[in-house]
Amino acid sequence: MSIIRFPAILLVLFAFISFSCQKSDKTETTVIENVKGYTFYDGDLKEFSAIAFENGKVIDVYSDTTFKSNGSTKIIDGDGKVMLPGLIDAHGHVMGLGFQQMNADLTGTQSLDEALSKVEEYAAKYSDINWVQGRGWNHTHWDIGRFPTAEELDKAENERPVWLARVDGHAGWANSKAMELAGITAETKAPKGGKIIRDEDGEPTGVFVDAAMSLVEAEIPEPTDKERKLAFEKALQQMRSHGLTGAHDAGVSVEAWELYKDFADNGKLTTRIYGMISGAGETFDKLSEGGPVNSYADDKLALRSVKLYSDGALGSRGAAMIEPYSDDQDNKGLLFLSEEELTGKILKTASAGYQANVHAIGDRANRVALNSFENVKDSLGEQGLRHRVEHAQIVSPKDIPRFKELNIIASMQPTHATSDMNMAEDRVGAERIKGGYAWQTFWDQGTVVASGSDFPVENVNPFYGLYSAITRQDHQGNPEGGWYPSERLSRAQALKSFTLNAAYAGHQEEVLGSLEPGKWADFILVDRDIFEVPAIEIWETKVLESWVAGEQVYSAEQ
Numbered sequence: 001m002s003i004i005r006f007p008a009i010l011l012v013l014f015a016f017i018s019f020s021c022q023k024s025d026k027t028e029t030t031v032i033e034n035v036k037g038y039t040f041y042d043g044d045l046k047e048f049s050a051i052a053f054e055n056g057k058v059i060d061v062y063s064d065t066t067f068k069s070n071g072s073t074k075i076i077d078g079d080g081k082v083m084l085p086g087l088i089d090a091h092g093h094v095m096g097l098g099f100q101q102m103n104a105d106l107t108g109t110q111s112l113d114e115a116l117s118k119v120e121e122y123a124a125k126y127s128d129i130n131w132v133q134g135r136g137w138n139h140t141h142w143d144i145g146r147f148p149t150a151e152e153l154d155k156a157e158n159e160r161p162v163w164l165a166r167v168d169g170h171a172g173w174a175n176s177k178a179m180e181l182a183g184i185t186a187e188t189k190a191p192k193g194g195k196i197i198r199d200e201d202g203e204p205t206g207v208f209v210d211a212a213m214s215l216v217e218a219e220i221p222e223p224t225d226k227e228r229k230l231a232f233e234k235a236l237q238q239m240r241s242h243g244l245t246g247a248h249d250a251g252v253s254v255e256a257w258e259l260y261k262d263f264a265d266n267g268k269l270t271t272r273i274y275g276m277i278s279g280a281g282e283t284f285d286k287l288s289e290g291g292p293v294n295s296y297a298d299d300k301l302a303l304r305s306v307k308l309y310s311d312g313a314l315g316s317r318g319a320a321m322i323e324p325y326s327d328d329q330d331n332k333g334l335l336f337l338s339e340e341e342l343t344g345k346i347l348k349t350a351s352a353g354y355q356a357n358v359h360a361i362g363d364r365a366n367r368v369a370l371n372s373f374e375n376v377k378d379s380l381g382e383q384g385l386r387h388r389v390e391h392a393q394i395v396s397p398k399d400i401p402r403f404k405e406l407n408i409i410a411s412m413q414p415t416h417a418t419s420d421m422n423m424a425e426d427r428v429g430a431e432r433i434k435g436g437y438a439w440q441t442f443w444d445q446g447t448v449v450a451s452g453s454d455f456p457v458e459n460v461n462p463f464y465g466l467y468s469a470i471t472r473q474d475h476q477g478n479p480e481g482g483w484y485p486s487e488r489l490s491r492a493q494a495l496k497s498f499t500l501n502a503a504y505a506g507h508q509e510e511v512l513g514s515l516e517p518g519k520w521a522d523f524i525l526v527d528r529d530i531f532e533v534p535a536i537e538i539w540e541t542k543v544l545e546s547w548v549a550g551e552q553v554y555s556a557e558q
Helices: 008-020 094-102 112-125 150-154 176-182 211-217 225-241 254-265 282-287 339-351 363-380 400-405 414-420 424-435 439-444 462-471 491-497 500-505 535-540
Strands: 029-041 044-054 057-062 073-077 082-085 087-092 132-137 162-166 171-174 194-198 204-210 244-252 272-278 293-296 301-309 355-360 388-391 409-412 449-451 523-526 543-548 551-555
Touching: 029 057, 029 491, 044 491, 087 449, 087 462, 087 500, 094 132, 094 225, 094 244, 112 132, 112 150, 112 162, 150 171, 150 176, 150 204, 162 176, 162 211, 171 176, 171 211, 176 204, 176 211, 194 211, 204 211, 225 244, 225 254, 225 543, 225 551, 244 254, 244 301, 244 500, 244 543, 254 272, 254 282, 254 301, 272 282, 301 339, 339 355, 339 363, 355 363, 363 388, 363 400, 363 424, 400 439, 409 439, 409 500, 414 462, 439 449, 439 491, 449 491, 449 500, 462 491, 462 535, 491 500
Parallel strands: 029 073, 029 082, 087 244, 132 162, 244 272, 272 301, 301 355, 355 388, 388 409, 409 449
Antiparallel strands: 029 044, 044 057, 082 523, 162 171, 171 204, 194 204, 293 301, 523 543, 543 551
């Protein structure tokens, strides 16, 4: 995708027209000049040197144009910084991100001993809490070749219950006290869509996969309103400091939605949230009473989609596969819903006007999701709801074209590939991996690819995702040339997937995703040019400022 530059004389003309049509109420126009800016403009990537906005919306962007400050125009010198449209994470867990800041964080631990040390330190620091909770462990990075056990976790804390969610949120690790409180014994049966890891004698070892996690989580007290508010504040701080002016929240509860509205009403919402209602059950029934919320508080909030689950995750072998796992021949993963059941849920929510966003990681889960979407289309016709598959991680090559045929958006997370490349091919083998993390294949066939991170499963920093999409390498540049490099995205494609495509995936491309006239002035200033620096440096990009609706919401200097 080439970068276009408008002739200077046309830009001067545009500037004259824009500034000669100022409103009579003397609303102040702000111009930030002397920047190296990039945005998509009429579908193409465009470079610019100045932006003008008023009332929170873009007037236009310009090149080779000078402006003069007057009573109705404020000029800001951008000091040559790089400006990008505000980044949008198309799949994250906002409250989960906030609570991660408050609980034990095991992200990145490289051994079982390191993880236990972090739990022990956290438990000692917070000696007054009843439950020790945390998240982020990944046993595939520990070189133990198995799941951890309750007995091992007891070494870090044995007097209070401990519950630690795996990095992907699809398995939980309990200590003996937690299992005792939950009444877990050898006779305990896993619910449908779940699995209890057991030893050779049939005794639970302490790890619970997917739906079985509820056996322990049911005993954990609900967070208080004060705790929810603090978690949300921490999540907002994380998002704005990393340049996220928008996020699609994959699983919104009634309590979270009320909290989000309260922040929006009081001018404290610094990242726009596109909400997916959690499931098609009671939460949906409650939150859908008034119908879809297409826009709330000047597009700060929307609630017009639903998050549904088809299977688990690849790392815990909960992803539903058509054939057994290559490294576990007795296991095909966990399919949460039959095709008939998933079709029923989508029919229910789509009939009410809600976009359905289905979590599907394994090739069987993706096929069931596509079949269900096809069934719904046959029943309801083409509604234009822009249904999505969340993750689309391992897809049978013959099912990939169906995304285009059914107009399904592929909502994918680039860092999943670089986090999973140590084990993904072991799980599915050399043939099935050809349909794995297939970003460029989807893009080439015309499928809209919207990128996110799945935070806090992965780091909230979107520049990690941009780097992974462009290189398919870890932060040390391995493997050389990238992991299955034919599926890399170009730099322009990667940026589009985190901006305009993400906005499209939320029905918001007319107001968000690029710095074009009439759209909200959501943009960021960063410390390097991601189109010119060596690719290995992209993940190190630092956000200097974040702006939402023409207001600065973050500065690295403050």
